[in-house]
Amino acid sequence: MAIRLLYPTFRPAQESLRAAATGQVVLVTGASHGIGKASARKLAAAGAVVLLWARSRPELERLAAEIAAGGGVAHIYPTDLTDMDAVGLLGRTLLAEHGHIDVVISNAGKSIRRPIAESYDRFHDFTRTMDINYLGPVRLLLTLLPAMRARGQGHIVNVSTWGVLMPPSPRWSAYGASKAAFDVWLRSVATEIAGDGVTTTSVYMPLVHTRMSAPTDFHRIPGLTVDEASDLIAHAVTAKPREVAPWWAVRVQAWSAVHRYQVQRFMERRFRH
Template sequence: MNGHTGRKIVLVTGASSGIGAATAERLAADGHHVVVGARRRERLDELVGRVSAAGGSAQAVDLDVTDSSGHRAVVDAVVAEHGRLDVLVANAGVMPLSRLDAGRVEEWRWMVDVNVLGLLHGIAAVLPHFTCRGAGHLVTMASIGAHEVPATSAVYSGTKFAAWAITEGLRVESPAGIRVTTICPGVTTSELADSITDPLAREAMVAYRANAIPASSIAAAVGFAVEQPAEVDVNEVIVRPAAQR
């Protein structure tokens, strides 16, 4: 492990699969204690088992990021147990793509609730603790969709533009001791596409995901940002397949 960091207490949301699970495994392998949160507790318990078997330190918590008071309660409990929270990896997200003229209003609302409000709930939960200590690190999992808007991605990209803007706003507002990072993955192996119910968007995604990179590639970017010395803030990292244009 990089000698600059020491052992950190890290909370990863949306940790039951994909990038969240890979990030938890990577950070645990780097020597940090990882608290993994999501709604699918059985997946989290399996993840904790894998981390423990590999010699790492992890614990599972039930967490729905759309529940503001629940998110705050989880963060407060972590701080009460460990004395601090050093890093929040706000990874939870959904991606039910569709064209706007498909009119899938409920899916739009779901994306806003998880991808935007879920991030804000995380910030609201950790910021008082970070501010009190004068230290902390928020890592937002945005998307290449924060930089481009393919057909079917208007709402999803909108939520990721918002995540990017909110995270950048937090960086600007925060004192020097609080670090803020946005990770923007390109096409990555995950379960995100499983939430697509629109048939046209689902079909298009098959070809789009042909050159997906593993979730561990994104986890490595998170690990890089977290391991930097306190005076270094990695603001944004875009990671995508070499074949993606």
């Protein structure tokens, strides 16, 4: 109940989702597990042609077989999002094989929680999160956007985090910086592509209990289930809002901007050894 007060869930009516999804070519990155997998299932069941992107071929094959058994259509594209040449090539392949992409759900992500004192010899933590959370999605969209703009339609859903809207959190520097980078990039690009009929939705997810969040002990913090999180993705595809965010996010942003230095001092005292 607490998470629903903090972060209302959206579950579009099945007829609305089917009207929005039927016949649409939907690319889902990070489709082998968690939110991406649940979203792909939901959109395929609503009539979308889903393109499943992740590194794990066996996981994608199992999901595609499950979708096909339910009467849906799915194609698999096992590719590493950190391989920029492969990402560009696959983007061109998708356009060649399917003609166009209607919806891109940029869901693949990597989370790292580590104090800076334990990160001095782990520069790869920062490059890895940047590659997966920022540079890979940018490389993909640079390939797909020209075709979307030429067609005069397309929708991009960014599965972000509510941490982007909050004051910076200690121990989350690699993850927070990479998610913020793509968030700013997409919102900037959105102002340029809107006139060509291409829209974007930023979904600022709260905690979702997934394989990615499991390494951190969040058992005392209320969070969404994977199914509830995929409902937010379905809502983004159906209603196409500019953003899906906690009702209190704007208030917190405004307060933290006014009291920026007080917030910084509080964090410094809270995490002082």
